[in-house]
Amino acid sequence: MLSQTMQEALNRQVLMEAQSSQAYLAMASWADIQPGLKGVTQFFFKHSDEERMHMLKLITYINERGGFAIVPPLEQPTLTFVSLKKAFEELFKHEVKVSESINELVDMSLKEKDYATHNFLQWYVNEQLEEERLARECNDKLELIGDDKSGLYLFDRDIMNMGGEGHGNKKH
Secondary structure (H helix, E strand, C coil): CCCHHHHHHHHHHHHHHHHHHHHHHHHHHHHHCCCCCHHHHHHHHHHHHHHHHHHHHHHHHHHHCCCCCCCCCCCCCCCCCCCHHHHHHHHHHHHHHHHHHHHHHHHHHHHCCCHHHHHHHHHHHHHHHHHHHHHHHHHHHHHHHCCCHHHHHHHHHHHHHCCCCCCCCCCC
């Protein structure tokens, strides 16, 4: 059974995952109206779906452990970006924030000797390693590209294959 403190902390993570999904959905919508960014658009839609899945996984876990998962109200995410580079910088900052939150949950689970939750959270720890790596890689590539239109074309074309195993090729 979850402690009240752990339930509240996990519900805060539900909110964070839901906000991530909304933020990436807004990025996808913005990218969709930019000329020539169909690959980037798919990338953001895919990440929005993944964050929603992360939220649902938490909701299921909380409820299975005798808690009550709260479906949170969401704030309006950022809707527009001055550049693709700025959008990906925001994505990276957001992933780092999510990683920090997961690490706090892991620490809390150990302090409470809640080994079931600790075990459950290891999936999120590993997922965040991949998410941060991918966001960093995207930012590094955009830094190299600068204002080069042909480089941006190649970035858009290749982005869905950048994530490696389990990341990419999902169409919307």
